[in-house]
Amino acid sequence: MKALVQALDLAMTFDVSPPWLNRVVEGKPRQLLHAVDGVSFEIEKGKTLGLVGESGCGKSTVARLLVGLYEPTRGSLMFDNQDAHAVYKGPESARLRRRIQMIFQDPYASLNPRWRVEDVVGEPLKEHGLISDPLQMKERVDDLLQSVGLSPLDGAKYPHQFSGGQRQRISIARALATDPEFLVCDEPTSALDVSVQAQVLNIMKDLQRTLGLTYLFISHNLAVVRHMSDQVGVMYLGCLVELADKQTLFANPRHPYTRMLLDAIPKLHDTGRARTPVQGEVPNPLNPPSGCTFNPRCSLANDRCRSERPILLDVGGNRVACHAVQEGRA
Amino acid sequence: MTLLQVNHLVVEFPSRHGTLRALDDISFDIEPGEILGVVGESGAGKSLTGAAIVGLLDPPGRIVGGQIVLEGQRIDTLPHEQMRHLRGRKIGAIFQDPLTSLNPLYTVGRQLIETIQMHLPVSDREARARAIALLQDTGISAAEQRLDNYPHQFSGGMRQRVVIALALAAEPKLIVADEPTTALDVSIQAQIIMLLKTICKERGAAVMLITHDMGVIAETCDRVAVMYAGRMVEMGPVHEVIHHPAHPYTAGLMAAIPDMTADHEHLHQIDGAMPRLNAIPAGCAFNPRCPRALARCTSDRPDLMSAGVTRAACWLHESVATVA
Numbered sequence: 258m259k260a261l262v263q264a265l266d267l268a269m270t271f272d273v274s275p276p277w278l279n280r281v282v283e284g285k286p287r288q289l290l291h292a293v294d295g296v297s298f299e300i301e302k303g304k305t306l307g308l309v310g311e312s313g314c315g316k317s318t319v320a321r322l323l324v325g326l327y328e329p330t331r332g333s334l335m336f337d338n339q340d341a342h343a344v345y346k347g348p349e350s351a352r353l354r355r356r357i358q359m360i361f362q363d364p365y366a367s368l369n370p371r372w373r374v375e376d377v378v379g380e381p382l383k384e385h386g387l388i389s390d391p392l393q394m395k396e397r398v399d400d401l402l403q404s405v406g407l408s409p410l411d412g413a414k415y416p417h418q419f420s421g422g423q424r425q426r427i428s429i430a431r432a433l434a435t436d437p438e439f440l441v442c443d444e445p446t447s448a449l450d451v452s453v454q455a456q457v458l459n460i461m462k463d464l465q466r467t468l469g470l471t472y473l474f475i476s477h478n479l480a481v482v483r484h485m486s487d488q489v490g491v492m493y494l495g496c497l498v499e500l501a502d503k504q505t506l507f508a509n510p511r512h513p514y515t516r517m518l519l520d521a522i523p524k525l526h527d528t529g530r531a532r533t534p535v536q537g538e539v540p541n542p543l544n545p546p547s548g549c550t551f552n553p554r555c556s557l558a559n560d561r562c563r564s565e566r567p568i569l570l571d572v573g574g575n576r577v578a579c580h581a582v583q584e585g586r587a
Numbered sequence: 588m589t590l591l592q593v594n595h596l597v598v599e600f601p602s603r604h605g606t607l608r609a610l611d612d613i614s615f616d617i618e619p620g621e622i623l624g625v626v627g628e629s630g631a632g633k634s635l636t637g638a639a640i641v642g643l644l645d646p647p648g649r650i651v652g653g654q655i656v657l658e659g660q661r662i663d664t665l666p667h668e669q670m671r672h673l674r675g676r677k678i679g680a681i682f683q684d685p686l687t688s689l690n691p692l693y694t695v696g697r698q699l700i701e702t703i704q705m706h707l708p709v710s711d712r713e714a715r716a717r718a719i720a721l722l723q724d725t726g727i728s729a730a731e732q733r734l735d736n737y738p739h740q741f742s743g744g745m746r747q748r749v750v751i752a753l754a755l756a757a758e759p760k761l762i763v764a765d766e767p768t769t770a771l772d773v774s775i776q777a778q779i780i781m782l783l784k785t786i787c788k789e790r791g792a793a794v795m796l797i798t799h800d801m802g803v804i805a806e807t808c809d810r811v812a813v814m815y816a817g818r819m820v821e822m823g824p825v826h827e828v829i830h831h832p833a834h835p836y837t838a839g840l841m842a843a844i845p846d847m848t849a850d851h852e853h854l855h856q857i858d859g860a861m862p863r864l865n866a867i868p869a870g871c872a873f874n875p876r877c878p879r880a881l882a883r884c885t886s887d888r889p890d891l892m893s894a895g896v897t898r899a900a901c902w903l904h905e906s907v908a909t910v911a
Contacts, residue, residue: 311772311773311774311775312772420860421629422860423860450628450629450799451628451799451801451840451843451844452628452839452840452843452856452857453628453860454843455843455845455854455855455856455857456856456858458845458854459853459854459856462852462853477772477773478845479773479847480844480845480846480847481845483845483847484845484846484851484854507847517774518773518774520777521773521774521776521777522773522777522802522847523776523777523780523800523802523803523805523806523807524802524805524806524847525801525802525805525829525841525844526805526848536778538742538744538745538774538775539772
C-alpha cells in the first residue's frame with residue numbers, strides 16, 4: 258500500500274541575518290538557520306509516526322511544514338499522491354487543508370478566550386462552508402464535543418471555564434470538525450499533568466481506531482511517543498538520525514544519540530541508580546559542527562564523523578544516520 | 588537531630604469569595620543530608636509548601652496555622668529582616684526557570700560574590716576565589732572567564748548550574764529545589780540531577796525536591812511525599828511508594844505514567860480532575876475520583892496513618908493501622 262504522507266528531503270531554512278544596514282556597515286555576513294535539513298519519512302494510512310528530539314531539533318518546524326504553515330526551501334511533501342505544497346498554492350488548497358489538521362501544544366494559547374466553545378469548534382465548519390444551517394451546525398458541534406468526552410452543554414461555556422485537559426479535548430474536537438484524515442499533533446500533552454495526559458492520550462487512540470486517523474505525533478517525552486506510535490523518528494539538529502518501528506527502536510536503539518536519550522530518561526524501576534549522563538549540550542544550530550552534527554558529544558566519533566555527514570541507511574531493520582553504526586564500529 | 592520539621596502547616600489565601608485553604612495540615616520532616624521528594628499535579632500545593640519554608644509566600648497568602656522549625660528554631664514567625672539573613676545562609680532555593688532567577692543586568696560573578704559576602708565575612712579576593720570554586724564544582728569549565736559573563740551568555744543547563752552554585756554559596760543545610768529540571772531537555776536534566784545529588788551529598792546538604800516527574804523522584808530521592816489538593820496523601824521510602832503505593836491516588840498516578848517496558852492499548856486514567864480550592868469535597872479530598880471509596884470517605888477526613896512501610900491518608904488502611 259502506498260503511504261498517505263510522504264516527506265522527501267524536506268528542508269526549511271530561515272534567514273536570520275542582521276538587517277541590511279548592519280550587514281553593510283558592520284560587514285556582517287548573511288546568516289541562515291537550517292531548522293530542518295533534509296528529512297524524509299512515510300506514514301501509512303491509519304498509522305502513527307512519532308517524532309522525538311530535544312528543543313531546537315526542528316520537530317515543530319516539521320509539523321508546520323506538513324500543515325502548510327511554512328513552504329519548504331527544499332524537498333517536497335506528498336499527501337495522498339499529490340504534491341501538497343503545490344496544491345496549497347492552487348485553487349484546491351482549501352480541500353487539502355480540510356484533510357490535514359493540527360493540534361497545538363498549549364491549550365491555553367490555541368483557543369480564543371473570547372469565543373464560546375461551540376464557536377471555536379464550529380469555526381472550521383463555517384470557514385470551509387461545510388455546514389450553514391444553524392441547527393445542523395449545533396448537532397455536529399454536539400457530536401464533536403461528545404466524541405472527545407465533553408458534554409454538549411459545554412458548548413455554551415468559554416475556554417477559561419475548563420481545565421487544561423478539557424481544553425486540549427476542545428482543541429481535538431476542533432481539529433476533527435472537518436473530518437480530516439491526517440492530524441499533526443505538536444506536543445499535545447506536554448502542558449498536562451500525567452493523570453490528565455492519560456485521559457487525552459486514551460481519547461486520541463480511541464479516535465484513531467474509530468475514525469481511521471493518521472497521526473504525526475511530536476513529543477520530547479519518549480515514553481509518550483512509545484505509547485502512541487507505530488514508527489518512531491529521532492531528530493537531532495534538523496536531521497533524522499534514526500527511524501524505525503517502535504518495537505525495534507526501543508528494544509535495539511542503534512544511533513548513539515538515541516541510546517543517550519533512552520539512557521537519560523529517569524526510570525521508575527531502578528530507584529537510586531547512579532549513572533553517567535552524556536556530557537555537553539545541543540550545539541548552536543546557527544553554527545553546527547561539520548560532518549555528523551552529533552560528533553562533539555559522541556564517544557564513537559572519528560575523523561570521518563567530523564568531516565562527512567552520514568545519511569540515513571538501513572542497518573538491520575533500523576534506518577540510522579551514523580558512520581560508526583554503518584561501518585560496524587558500534 | 589531533625590533538620591526541618593513542618594507541623595500542621597496551614598496556608599490560606601483570603602479572597603473576595605471567601606478564604607481559600609491552599610495547604611491544609613501539612614506535616615513532614617527532613618533529616619540532615621536527606622533528599623525528600625514532593626510530588627503532585629499542578630495545583631496540589633507543592634510549590635506553595637516550598638515557598639512557605641523559604642518564607643517567600645506571595646501575599647495575600649499567609650500561614651494561619653502550624654509551625655516550621657529549622658534546627659530547633661521556629662522560622663515561620665521570624666521578622667522579614669531576620670528571615671532574609673536565614674535565607675541563603677541556612678536554606679538555599681533553586682527555582683524552575685534559571686533565566687528569571689538570575690539578574691540579567693549583573694555578571695554571574697557579581698551575583699555570586701554578592702551572595703557570598705552577604706552571608707560570610709570574607710574579603711573581595713576570597714569571595715572571588717570562592718565563586719570560582721563554586722562554578723567549578725557545579726561543572727562549569729573555564730570558570731574564571733565565565734565569572735565575568737552575563738546570564739544570557741549561558742545556555743539553559745549552564746544557567747541552572749549557576750543557580751545551583753548560588754544556592755550553595757553560603758553552604759546552607761537545606762536546599763529547596765522547585766522543579767529544577769522541568770525547563771530543561773532530558774539529556775541536560777540527567778546532568779543536573781546527578782549534579783544536585785552528588786554536590787549535596789558532598790556538602791551534607793539536605794534537599795527538598797519538588798517536581799511533578801515521578802521518574803526524577805525515583806532516581807534522586809530517599810523518601811517521597813505525595814500531595815493532592817493541598818493535603819499530603821502518602822509519604823514513605825521512594826521504592827515503596829512507587830512499587831507498592833498505599834493510597835489509591837498514588838496508585839492511579841503511577842499507573843497513568845506511560846511505561847517504557849510494557850505495552851498497553853490503554854493507559855490507566857483517573858477520571859475527573861483535581862478539585863478547585865473553593866470546592867474541595869468533604870471527607871477525603873480524593874473521594875469523588877476514588878475507585879475504592881467507602882461510605883465514611885465522604886464525611887470523615889483521614890489523617891496520615893500507617894500503611895505497611897509507608898504512611899497514607901486513606902481509610903482503607905485503618906484496620907491495618909489498628910492491628911499494627
